Amino acid sequence: MSRKEDILSRIRENIRKSYDMPDISRIKGIQYPDVIKQFEEISKTVGGKVVKAVPGEDINSIIKELYPDAKIFASNLPEITIASKNPDILEAHELNGTDVGIIKGQIGVAENGCIWIPQTMKERAVCFISEYLVIIISGKNIVNNMHEAYSRIKMNGYGYGCFISGPSKTADIAQALVMGAQAARGVTVIITE
Amino acid sequence: MSTQHTKAAKRFLHNADKAKWHDATFWSVRAKRDTMAMSLEEWEELRETASRIKKHTITHMDKYLEMFANNAEKNGTIVHWAKDADEFNDIVLKILRDHNVRKMVKSKSMLTEECEMNPYLEKHGIEVVETDLGERILQLMESKPSHIVMPAIHITQEEVGQLFEEKLDSEKDNYDPTYLTYCARMSLRNEFIESQAGMTGANFGIAETGEVVVCTNEGNADMSVAIPKLHIAAIGLEKVIPDYQSLSIFQRLLARSATGQPTTTYTSHFGKARPGAEMHIILVDNGRSSIIADSEHWETLKCMRCGACMNTCPVYRRSGGYSYTYFIPGPIGINLGMLRDKYKYTDNVSACSLCCSCDNVCPVKVNLSEQIYLWRQNLDSLGKADPMKKTMSRGMKTLFGHPALYNMALKFAPIANHAPRPALYNSLNAWGKGREMPKFAKESFQTMWKKGKIK
Amino acid sequence: MKIGLFIPCYVDAIYPEVGVATYKLLKHLGLDVTYPLNQTCCGQPMANAGFESMAETIATKLDDTFAEFDYVVAPSASCAAFVKINYPHLLKGKHECTTSKKIMDVIEFLHDVLKVKALPGKFPYTVSIHNSCHGVRELGLSSPSERNIPKYSKIKNLLSLVDGITIKEPERPDECCGFGGMFSVEEPEVSVQMGTDKLERHIATGAQYITGPDSSCMMHMQGIAKRLGKKIEFIHAVQILSAGL
Numbered sequence: 001m002s003r004k005e006d007i008l009s010r011i012r013e014n015i016r017k018s019y020d021m022p023d024i025s026r027i028k029g030i031q032y033p034d035v036i037k038q039f040e041e042i043s044k045t046v047g048g049k050v051v052k053a054v055p056g057e058d059i060n061s062i063i064k065e066l067y068p069d070a071k072i073f074a075s076n077l078p079e080i081t082i083a084s085k086n087p088d089i090l091e092a093h094e095l096n097g098t099d100v101g102i103i104k105g106q107i108g109v110a111e112n113g114c115i116w117i118p119q120t121m122k123e124r125a126v127c128f129i130s131e132y133l134v135i136i137i138s139g140k141n142i143v144n145n146m147h148e149a150y151s152r153i154k155m156n157g158y159g160y161g162c163f164i165s166g167p168s169k170t171a172d173i174a175q176a177l178v179m180g181a182q183a184a185r186g187v188t189v190i191i192t193e
Numbered sequence: 194m195s196t197q198h199t200k201a202a203k204r205f206l207h208n209a210d211k212a213k214w215h216d217a218t219f220w221s222v223r224a225k226r227d228t229m230a231m232s233l234e235e236w237e238e239l240r241e242t243a244s245r246i247k248k249h250t251i252t253h254m255d256k257y258l259e260m261f262a263n264n265a266e267k268n269g270t271i272v273h274w275a276k277d278a279d280e281f282n283d284i285v286l287k288i289l290r291d292h293n294v295r296k297m298v299k300s301k302s303m304l305t306e307e308c309e310m311n312p313y314l315e316k317h318g319i320e321v322v323e324t325d326l327g328e329r330i331l332q333l334m335e336s337k338p339s340h341i342v343m344p345a346i347h348i349t350q351e352e353v354g355q356l357f358e359e360k361l362d363s364e365k366d367n368y369d370p371t372y373l374t375y376c377a378r379m380s381l382r383n384e385f386i387e388s389q390a391g392m393t394g395a396n397f398g399i400a401e402t403g404e405v406v407v408c409t410n411e412g413n414a415d416m417s418v419a420i421p422k423l424h425i426a427a428i429g430l431e432k433v434i435p436d437y438q439s440l441s442i443f444q445r446l447l448a449r450s451a452t453g454q455p456t457t458t459y460t461s462h463f464g465k466a467r468p469g470a471e472m473h474i475i476l477v478d479n480g481r482s483s484i485i486a487d488s489e490h491w492e493t494l495k496c497m498r499c500g501a502c503m504n505t506c507p508v509y510r511r512s513g514g515y516s517y518t519y520f521i522p523g524p525i526g527i528n529l530g531m532l533r534d535k536y537k538y539t540d541n542v543s544a545c546s547l548c549c550s551c552d553n554v555c556p557v558k559v560n561l562s563e564q565i566y567l568w569r570q571n572l573d574s575l576g577k578a579d580p581m582k583k584t585m586s587r588g589m590k591t592l593f594g595h596p597a598l599y600n601m602a603l604k605f606a607p608i609a610n611h612a613p614r615p616a617l618y619n620s621l622n623a624w625g626k627g628r629e630m631p632k633f634a635k636e637s638f639q640t641m642w643k644k645g646k647i648k
Numbered sequence: 649m650k651i652g653l654f655i656p657c658y659v660d661a662i663y664p665e666v667g668v669a670t671y672k673l674l675k676h677l678g679l680d681v682t683y684p685l686n687q688t689c690c691g692q693p694m695a696n697a698g699f700e701s702m703a704e705t706i707a708t709k710l711d712d713t714f715a716e717f718d719y720v721v722a723p724s725a726s727c728a729a730f731v732k733i734n735y736p737h738l739l740k741g742k743h744e745c746t747t748s749k750k751i752m753d754v755i756e757f758l759h760d761v762l763k764v765k766a767l768p769g770k771f772p773y774t775v776s777i778h779n780s781c782h783g784v785r786e787l788g789l790s791s792p793s794e795r796n797i798p799k800y801s802k803i804k805n806l807l808s809l810v811d812g813i814t815i816k817e818p819e820r821p822d823e824c825c826g827f828g829g830m831f832s833v834e835e836p837e838v839s840v841q842m843g844t845d846k847l848e849r850h851i852a853t854g855a856q857y858i859t860g861p862d863s864s865c866m867m868h869m870q871g872i873a874k875r876l877g878k879k880i881e882f883i884h885a886v887q888i889l890s891a892g893l
Contacts, residue, residue, distance in 0.1 A: 002274075003274040003275070003276060003280075004262070004274040006274075006276065007258075007274055007276060007430070007476075007478050007482055008255045008258060008259065010478075010482040010483070011254050011255045011258070011430075011482045011485060012255050013486075014482055014483060014485040014486035015252050015253075015254070015255075015485055015486075016252075016485070016486060016488060016491075017252060018252050018253070019245065019248040019249045019251075019252045020245075020249060021245075021246065021249045021435065022241075022242050022245040022246060022249070024242060024246070024438050024439065024441075024442065025438075026238075027235055027238055027239065027242060027442070028235070029235060029445075030233055030234065030235065042455065045455075046454075046455070046456075046458070092419055092420045092467075093386045093420050096382065096386060109456075111445075111455060112445075112455035112456035113455070113456070114456050114460065122467070122468050123419070123467065124415070124419055124467065125416075125419035125420055127415070127419075128412050128415045128416050128419055129416070129419070129420075145441075145445070146441040146444050146445050146456075147438070147441045147442075147445075149441070150437040150438060150440060150441040150444075151437070151438065151441075153437060155402060155404070155462070155464050158465060158467075159268050159269075159404075159463075159464035159465025159466075160461075160462060160463060160464060160465060160467070161461075161462045161464075162415065162459055162460065162461040162462065163456070163459065163460035163461075164458065164459060165455075165456045165457075165458050165459075166458055167458070168410070168411050168412040168458060168459075169410050169411070169458055170326045170327075170374060170410060170411050171343070172325070172326040172327035172330065172343070172344075172345050172346075172374075173326070173330075173345075173348075173350050173353050173370040173373050173374060174349065174350040174353075174370050175218060175343075175346065176350075176370035176371070178370055178371045178374040180374070180375070180378065181326055181374060181377075181378065181410070181411035181412065181413065182324060182326075182378060182381055182382075182385075182411045182412050182413040182416045183411065183412025183413075183415065183416060183458075183459070184412070194833065194834055195834070195835075196834070196835075198835070199834065199835050199836075199837070199838075202835060202837055202838045203837040206837050206838070206841055212841070216845070220820070227793065227794070230794070230795075230796050231796050233796070234796075236796040237795065237796055237797060505794065507823055507824045507826065507842050508835070508838050508842075511838050511841045511842060511845075512838055542698075543831070543834045543835055544835065544838075545828075545831070546781070546824050546826055546827070546828030546831045546835075546839070546842070547696060547781070547782075547828055547829075547831070548781035548785070548823075548824035548828070549781055549782075549785040549786065550781070550785070550792075550794060550822075550823070550824065552785070553785060553792045553794035553795055554794045566695075566696070569696070569697065569698030570695075570698055570699075570700045570701075571698075572698045573698060573699065578698060578699075579834070582697045582698065582699075582830060582834065583699065585697070585830075586693070586694035586697050586698075586699040586702050587699075587702065589689065589693055589694050589702070590694060590699075590702040590703070590705070590706070592688070593657065593688040593689040593691070593706050594688075594705050594706055594709070596685075596686035596687070596688055599657070599688045603660065603661050606661055623832075623833035623834070623836040624832065624833050624836070624871070626836045626837070626840060627836065627837075627840030627843075627844070627871075627872060627875060628840060628843070628868065628871030628872050628874075628875055629870075629871045629874035629875050630871065631658075631662045631867045631870070631871065632662065633661055633662055634661065634662060634663070634664045634665075636664065637660045637661050637664055638655045638659065638660045638664035638667035638668065638683075639655070639660055639685070639687075641664060641668070642683050642685075643685070647667075647668055647671055647672075647683075
C-alpha cells in the first residue's frame, strides 16, 4: 500500500461522525454605500497611497510624478513606456534593483484594501522584489468584501495569484510598525475609470 | 505542587517591568482584534460557519485530501505524503539533494518547527535561512519562538541591534527598528538570490484547485519562491479546505483574529510552479489522522494557528511563551502538546484558570478550555496527577461527602483565624504567598439556620 | 414555586452573610424559599483540579437534596455554572440529574425569572462590578467582551434599581482575576499577579466597593488587598440588592 493510501485509509477508519457542509451563501458580508471611497480609505489605513487617474491622463507621467527619483521601472504592460526591465524576458533575480514595478490588479476589495494580482508575467518576482509597487486597477472592479472577490476569481494558466494590501510590513522588532520588510516598501494604487 | 510552567512563570514574573510590558503588549493585540470583530456585523456568523466548515472538512478529510492531491498533480505539482516527522524530513532532504540545493530560504511554518526540520537539514549540510524577520532574529540568536505569530516579541530592540552588529555588520548602537529592519532586508535579499530552493508552509490547501495559500505581512513567502527554481510547500493534513468560498470565510477571520489587521498584506495562492521551476507539496500526518478518532480532542484540528487564544489568555500574558514546555504556548499549545505526547507535556495543563476567554476569541470555535479541563481529568490515569492536589481533593471528597464531618469542621474552623502567623504563612501555604487567608465566620450559615437565626 | 437555597461550602463557612442576604431578599419578594439541610459543596474544586470522579458522590447527594424544588438558587455564579454545565456528564449513566436544569445563580434568577423591577434599599456608594468568568462566559450574566453580540449586563440592570448607587466597571471588564479554584495554589505567582492587576483596575475606577456574583473571586482579591494594604471593601451583589432588609 502506498503511503498515500496508508494515510487515507487510517483517516477513513478514524472518522467517527460526519458533519454537513454549512450553507455559505447565506453570509452576505459587509456592504458599503460607496465601495471606491471605502477602498481608498482602507488602502491608506494599510499603508498604501491612492491616486485617481483622470480619464485620458497618461499613466506613465503619473508614475514619473509619484516617483521622481526612480530610475529603473519594470513592467510588461504595453501601455507602460517608461519601463526598462521586462519580467517577461528577464530572469527573476535580474529584477533585483528595480525602483518601481508596475502591475495590473484585477479585483479590489473595499473591506480590507486587498487587490487580486493574477500572475500575467513570466516572473512574478516583479510584484515583490521592486522597492516600490504601482498597482493599476479599474474602479469598476472594486467589490465590497472577500466573498464577492473570491466568487469572481478564476486562476489563469500561470496558476499563481496574490491578494496584496499595501506595502510589505513587519512589527517584529519592538512592536514598531515598519513598512518594507522583505517586499515593496511602498505601494501606490492608481484607480482608473 | 508546582509544574514546570509554575516555576518558569515565577521566573518570568520576577522581572516585573518586562512582565508588565508583555501583558500590555498582548492585551493591545487582543484589543485590536476586538475592534475588528466589533466592526463586522457578521462576525459571530463567520466564526460559526468557519467552525462548521472545519468540522465538515475534518470528518470528510480523506475525500478532500484526495481531491486536493489530484488537482495539485493536474497543475503539475509533485505531491508527497509523510506519515511522521522523520518521513517528512527525509522527503525534504531527498528533494533538496536531487536538485543539488546547498541553501534554502523559507517562510515561517509551525509544521517545520513541529518536525524539527531545520536542525535535521543542517546536520545534512544544507543551510536553511528563515526569512520572516522575527524568525530570522531568533535563528541568528539560536533561540526559539515565544509566540506563533509574533515569534520574537520578547526580544528588545537593543538585543536585536547588538545581534545585528555582530551578525549583519550593522552600525554600532543604532537600535532604531526601521534601520534594523532595513539591515535585515538587505541581508535577506542576498539570501533569496543565492538560494537554490524556497520553502513555504501553508495556511490553507484548497481542495477544488490544488493550491496552497500562504498569508504573510512581509511578503517573505513570495520572495522565497519567486527567485529559486524549486518550491517546497509543507502542509499539515488538517489545513485542507473545500474551495474559494470557504477560503473567503477563513481569510476574513485569520488576520483580524491574529493581529487585528483587516487582512494580511499578502494572501498568496500557489497553484503552479513558475515557468522553468518545480513545485512540491508535502502532506504531513504526524499524528493528525489519529487525532480524528479522539472524541474529546479532535476539534483541535480546526485550529488555524492565529494565536488569538494566546493573546487573550491572562496566564500566557503573565507567564510568557517560554514558560510552556511545548513549542506552541497558550491554550492551543497546552492541548496540542498533550496530543503530541501526553506524558511529556503534562506540565502545561496547570497553566489555565478556566476563564474561557480563549473559547470566545477563537475564530473557529475550538473548545479550548473544556479540553484543558478534560486533560486534567486524565492526568491521574496517566500517573501524572500532582500528589498534593490529589490528597487535597480526596480530603474534600471525604469532608464534603459527609455532612456531619463537614459541620464539625465548620464548627472548629474559626479557631484557624487565631492561629499564629508562622503556622499559617509558611512555604507550605501557596495561598499565603501573596494573599492573606480568608477568615472563617463565627457561625456558618448552616449553624445560624439550625438555630433559627435567619428569618 | 418552591425555591431551594443552595449555599456553597465557602459561602457557608466564610461569607454566611451572603446566604442570609439571599434568603432575606427572596423572602421579601414573597417566595416560598427554604434551605434543605446537609448540603456541602458542588464538587467543582476537585473537578477543576482534575479529579472529577471524586465529585460524583457529592453531586449525587446534591441532586437528591434538591429533588423536590422547582428552582435551586445559589449566590455563587461559578458553583451554579458547575452544576448546570458539568453535572449532566458527571452523572451520566449513574444518576438521573435534575438539578442542572433548575439551578440558577441568584442574579440570573432575580433578573430572568422574577424580572425584578424595584428594590427597597439604598446603597449610596460607588461600586466597581467584578464580572466573574463563569458568570459571564458560562451563565451569560453579561455579554462577554470577546463577542460581537448586543451589550448587556444583568448585574448592572439589577444594581441600578438600588437607590443612591454609582456603578463603575474596570478597564478590561471581564478579564479573569486569577482565582480559578486549585489554580490559585498550583500557580500562585501567576494567580496573585492576575489578582493584583485586577484589583488595581477596580481601584482605579474610584469605587469604594468591589461587588460581583462570586465571593470566590472576591475572597482571592480581598486576600491580595489585605496583604498589600489596599483600602477597598468587598461585597457580594446580593448584599447590595437586599440593602435595608
